[in-house]
Amino acid sequence: GYKPEELIGRPVSGLVHPEDIDHLNTVMRRVIRAGEPSTRIEYRYRKADGEYLWVETLGTILYRPEGGFAGIICASRDIGERKKIEVEQKQLEENLKREKERFQVLVDASPLGVSLVGxxxxxxxxxxxxxxxxxxxxxxxxxxxxxFRKAYPDETYRREVIVQWMKDLQEFPSGESRPRTFKVICKDGAEKVIHFSPVSMETGDQLVIYEDITERKKLEVQLIQAQKMEAVGTLAGGIAHDFNNLLMAIQGNVSLMLMDLPAHHPDRERLQQIEGCVRSGADLTKQLLGFARRGKYQVKPTDLNDLIAKASALFGRTQKGIRIHQKFARGAWAVEVDRGQMEQVLLNLLVNAWQAMPQGGDLYLETQNVFLDAHYVQPFEVKLGNYVKTSVTDTGIGMDEETKQRIFEPFFTTKERGRGTGLGLATVYGIIKGHEGFITVYSEPDRGTTFNFYIPASARAAEEEKKEHAVLKTGQGGILLVDDEEAILQVAAQLLEKLGYTVFKAHNGREALDLYSQKAGEIDLVILDLIMPVMGGGEAFQNLKKLNPGVKVLLSSGYSINGLAKEILDQGCRGFIQKPFDLKEISVKIREILDSEDAG
Ligand SMILES: Nc1ncnc2c1ncn2[C@@H]1O[C@H](COP(=O)(O)OP(=O)(O)OP(=O)(O)O)[C@@H](O)[C@H]1O
Ligand SMILES: [Mg+2]
Structure with a gap:
């Protein structure tokens, strides 16, 4: 933008950008000292309007014949555009670098595993x-x-993974994630369930993101298992209840017929066979009830060591080829259990252990006081705190993973027909659950099996066991019998009358209350069914207590919703009897209650 006369005679330095002067001078000095013939340099030059312009100058240097700098012929061209692009590029590179750093920090700190394969x-x-x-x-x-070799050491599985991987690679376009879940063996040998999200990048790199879902999967499996057991339990409980009512009616009628028949009547034997069948049926429903967790009635603080010692003594006498080793915790905490049910748990476990050791072997019974923290108990959905842990270990045939997954299911058995019904462990599971405990199993084929079950410790001291003798006990007085099943009402009333009692019958809680308020003076005991239409046992009990705080009530049920029966018992109800009961059983219970002193 200059006219020639404006520049002639002016020092170049005045027109060069102050920041570039040093650079210019240094270059010139170096070039002249080296005697180079020409040079090329970039710098900013001030235009006539005062703006600076990037120029590239090619200079041919003139030297005096005797040596020394004579002058320079310069040809300059405007390189503003190029410089601008260069600056932008530099900025871009700078940004990219920063972006890369940011990405690196992210990936380094990522809660997910990340890998990049070229x-x-x-x-x-x-x-x-x-x-x-x-x-x-x-x-x-x-x-x-x-x-691939390390993560999937099993060749068959490895091949499976690779085939899947290659197939996905072909089917998915680059940039799209191909999620898959595989089981990986880690460096320490542990197996983990990993959720993979591989992505092909435009560059041909493979980016893979890894999420460890081992724990989550485990919880899921446990939850599904628990839900399944819950559903089957409800079903089993319902069936057992109805069955018990039927058995009760059969049992009652048989008892009545036996009573009326002369001692040597030919039908006696048949009737006794029917009684035997009823007992087998009741055993089956008892198992079902145990599984359904609707049968925890007689809870007493108990020393498990005692109970285990007795159960194993009983068992050991009959099983000769098995050595029993006991290691009981000294000062074991008491647990609040239904002793009959706990015996059933132990016997089921002992019988399984025995059946797993057909050539004989060792059986270890161990108890331990343990404290379980929140983390430990979480998957089992029980409270943290003190537990008594019981282990039953055998050196038998063990189980594979597939069997282990299913052992607690009702009717799951690997035993031949007639040898196992598959209710043993289902019952164990239900009973332990019913006691707010849980059970775990460790087993490997040919390596034996350990079952550990945990029952919450009680603050109360263990009670001694009292032996009851079942002898028919007659008596007198009035009994109000309440049951919604007509068949049971009839047969039970006749049984009670045979025992010498006067019986009043009611079909539900409401009728019972009406009767009781009319005949309170004549009624010494109320036998109350738990589940009834119109007014159930719980509500009826409350109302009876209002009429007479000292009322004596015996609960009876084909099952009892665990909590409900216990609640009523805690509120001063005198006892519980499970249907089907036989004559001796009920006669003893009634006398126990009638003979006990009046409650305040
Ligand atoms: N100690 C053990 N060792 C090896 N396998 C066992 C052991 N305990 C249980 N099992 C396996 O679990 C299955 C289920 O056991 P469960 O006690 O529920 O039924 P069962 O013993 O087959 O029949 P039931 O107990 O009703 O007579 C068994 O069939 C067996 O395969
Ligand atoms: Mg069994």
Missing amino acids: PDGRYKYLNPKFTAIFGYTLEDVPAGRDW
Whole structure:
């Protein structure tokens, strides 16, 4: 923008951008000292309007014949555009670098494992979480090949994974994630369930994100298992209840017929056979009830050591080829259990252990006081705190994983027909659950099996066991019998009358209350069914207590909703009897209650 006369005679330095002068001078000095013939330099030059312009100057240097600088012929051109692009590029590079750094920080701190494999199959990068999950570093797995070999040591499974992987690779476009779940063996040998999200990048790199879902999967499986057991339990409980009512009616009628028949009547034997069948039926429903967790009636603080010692003594006498070893915790905490049910738990476990050791073997019974923290109890959905742990270990045939998954299901058995019904462990499971405890199993084929069950410790001291003798006990007085099943009402009333009592009958709580308020003076005991239409046993009991705080009530049920029966018992109800009961049983119960002193 200058006219020639404006520049002639002016020093160049005055027109060069102050920031570029030093650079210009340095270059010139160097070039002249070296005697170079020409040079090229970039700098900013001030225009006539005062703005600076990037120029590239090619200078041919003139030297005096005797040596020394004579002058320079310069040809300059405007390189503003190029410079602008260069600056922008530099900015871009700067941004990219910063972006990269940011990405690096993210990936390093990621809660998910991340790896990057180049097109040559070698790992370019493994983030710290990758190593935290698997234990492998770049040295362990330099290339994808090494990973596959180590992560899937089982050849068949490895092939499966690779085939799936390749198939996905072909089917998914780059940039799209191909999620899959595989089981991976870590450096320390542990197996983990991993959710993979591989993505092909435009560059041909494979980015893979890894999430460790082992714990989550475990919880899911446990939850599904628990839900299944719950559903089957409800069903089993319902069936058992109805069955018990039927059995009660059969049992009652048989008892009545037996009473009326002369001692040597030919039908006696048949009737006794029917009684035997009823007992087998009742045993079955008892198992079902145990499983359904609707049968925890007679809870007493108990020393498990005692109970286990007795059960195993009983068992040991009959099973000769098995050595029983006992290691009981000294000062074991008491537990609040239904002793009959706990015996059933132990016998079921002992019988299984015995059946697992057909050639004989060792059976270890161990108890321990343990404290379980929140983390430990979480998957079992029980409260944290003190537990008594009982272990039953055998050296028998053990189980494979598949069997282990199913052993607590009702009717799951691997035993031949007639040898097992598959109710043993289902019952154990239900009873333990019913006691707010839980059970675990460790087993490997040919390595034996350990069952551990945990029952919450009680603050109360264990009570001694009292032996009851079942002898028919007659008596007198008035009994109000309440049951919604007509068949049971009839047959039970006749049984009670045979025992010498006067019986009043009611079909539900409401009728019972009406009768009781009319005949309170004549009624010494109320036998109350728990589940009835119109007014159930719980409500009826409350109302009876209002009429007479000292009323004597015996609860009876084909089952009882665990909590409900216990609640009523806690409120001063005198006892519980489970249908089907036989004549001796009820006669003893009634006398026990009638003979007890009046409550305040
Ligand atoms: N100690 C053990 N060792 C090896 N396998 C066992 C052991 N305990 C249980 N099992 C397996 O679990 C299955 C279910 O056991 P469960 O006690 O519920 O039924 P069962 O013994 O087959 O029949 P039931 O107990 O009704 O007579 C068994 O069939 C067996 O396969
Ligand atoms: Mg069994």
